[in-house]
Amino acid sequence: MLMKHGRxxxxxxxxxxxxxxxxxxSAEDTPTSxxxxxxxxxxxxxxxxxxxxxxxxxxxxxxxxxxxxDSQRMKIKADVLENLIDxxxxxxxxxxxxxxxxxxxxxxxLEKIKKRFPSETEFSNxxxxxxxxxxxxxxxxRRGKAIEQLIDGHVTQxxxxxxxxxxxxxxNNLDLFKQPEQVRASHILIKAxxxxxxxxxxxxxxxxxxxxxxxxxGADFAALAREFSQGPSGANGGDLGYFSRGQMIKPFEEAAFxxxxxxxxxxxxxxxxxxxxxxxxxxxxxxxxxxxxxxKLKEYLKQKRIQEEVLLYIDKLxxxxxVTRLLTLEP
Numbered sequence: 001m002l003m004k005h006g007r008x009x010x011x012x013x014x015x016x017x018x019x020x021x022x023x024x025x026s027a028e029d030t031p032t033s034x035x036x037x038x039x040x041x042x043x044x045x046x047x048x049x050x051x052x053x054x055x056x057x058x059x060x061x062x063x064x065x066x067x068x069x070d071s072q073r074m075k076i077k078a079d080v081l082e083n084l085i086d087x088x089x090x091x092x093x094x095x096x097x098x099x100x101x102x103x104x105x106x107x108x109x110l111e112k113i114k115k116r117f118p119s120e121t122e123f124s125n126x127x128x129x130x131x132x133x134x135x136x137x138x139x140x141x142r143r144g145k146a147i148e149q150l151i152d153g154h155v156t157q158x159x160x161x162x163x164x165x166x167x168x169x170x171x172n173n174l175d176l177f178k179q180p181e182q183v184r185a186s187h188i189l190i191k192a193x194x195x196x197x198x199x200x201x202x203x204x205x206x207x208x209x210x211x212x213x214x215x216x217x218g219a220d221f222a223a224l225a226r227e228f229s230q231g232p233s234g235a236n237g238g239d240l241g242y243f244s245r246g247q248m249i250k251p252f253e254e255a256a257f258x259x260x261x262x263x264x265x266x267x268x269x270x271x272x273x274x275x276x277x278x279x280x281x282x283x284x285x286x287x288x289x290x291x292x293x294x295x296k297l298k299e300y301l302k303q304k305r306i307q308e309e310v311l312l313y314i315d316k317l318x319x320x321x322x323v324t325r326l327l328t329l330e331p
Contacts, residue, residue: 037081037327040088045081050327052131053080077329085325087147089317094146097153101145109141110134155309161301163294169301170290177288180245184281185256186238188224189231192273208267208274215264221278230273242283252277 038045057076061068068076117123127133170177188211192204211228215221222237229238245253252275255265259279268275 037325038085039322039324039326040085041092041322043088043092045084045088047327049084050080053084055131074329077327081325081327081329085318085323086314087143089314089321089323090147090150091143093317094150097150099146099149101142101149105145106138106142110137113137151306151310151313155313156306159302159305159309161298161305163298165301166294166297167290170293170297174287177293179283179286179288181257181285182242182244182283183256183259183279184242184283185240185259186221186225186278186280187231187233187240187252188221188229188238188276189234189272190228190274191230192269194271204274205267208276212267212276215276221264221276238278239280242281 035047036044037047037050054077057080058068114120114123117126127137188208190204190208190211192201196204207228211224214224222239225234225238228234231238233240243256245257247253248256249270249272251268251270255268255275255277256279259265259277261279261281263279265275265277268277
């Protein structure tokens with residue numbers, strides 16, 4: 001049950017995890033508008049803050065092995081700008097409400113971050129790489145915590161999800177709680193790479209045939225897997241656990257799902273090599289009982305409502321605010 005409310009998720013990540021919030025300065029302290037991306041009730045969001053958040057997101061994207069095209073980058077830029085505006089509106093409201101974050105809490109947060117690094121030097125190097133200082137971290141946490149307390153008082157504490165709410169959602173969305181058919185299987189693998197020579201393939205084929213002969217003579221599958229299998233599961237007797245359709249490569253999947261518990265396949269060839277597959281158990285398609293998911297479902301619904309109410313709260317603040325966007329959104 002993953003939610004794809006793009007703007008909501010971005011806001012909650014920015015606000016509730018207190019990550020990379022803008023450090024604002026007053027408009028009159030800023031020499032040129034080129035250094036700013038927006039003003040919110042007279043407070044400036046600087047391009048430095050905007051660039052810092054963009055760099056953080058681009059590091060996450062590149063770390064996941066993805067590249068952004070121009071349209072995706074423009075969309076992220078627009079989202080980052082709105083998130084920073086939203087965060088500033090919420091922070092201003094927290095200050096109107098008189099919310100203060102104690103120095104002790106800020107100090108504790110900084111120490112927790114430092115403990116994630118082997119040494120003070122590595123911590124300092126990480127800050128340099130991210131273009132951050134300890135002052136930035138303190139400021140970001142203080143602002144984020146103030147916003148969190150504001151949202152907790154104005155939104156979170158007012159959200160109540162009942163058992164009836166959860167049951168209604170469950171009954172109306174049964175497809176979300178269906179578990180597909182699964183098998184639990186073990187295998188013995190003799191590797192044969194796709195670029196293996198004919199003689200190498202022939203040798204691998206003979207090895208798996210010899211193992212198959214041992215099985216037919218009554219040898220224990222798990223013992224043979226531990227002795228001969230060249231896959232990582234060999235140490236566990238070839239056990240692959242439960243899996244559903246679509247999780248294994250096609251020839252392997254087709255063989256596994258054609259077997260009954262206790263049956264062993266004929267030799268199966270895949271791009272990894274030669275396999276013998278034994279199905280240990282099967283689970284038919286089923287629906288997870290309501291009682292098994294009610295607690296997680298209530299928490300999911302609560303978070304969903306919080307996100308919806310935060311958006312409404314921000315929109316209300318925005319309708320009364322003086323917001324000027326100065327950033328030209330280009331790829």
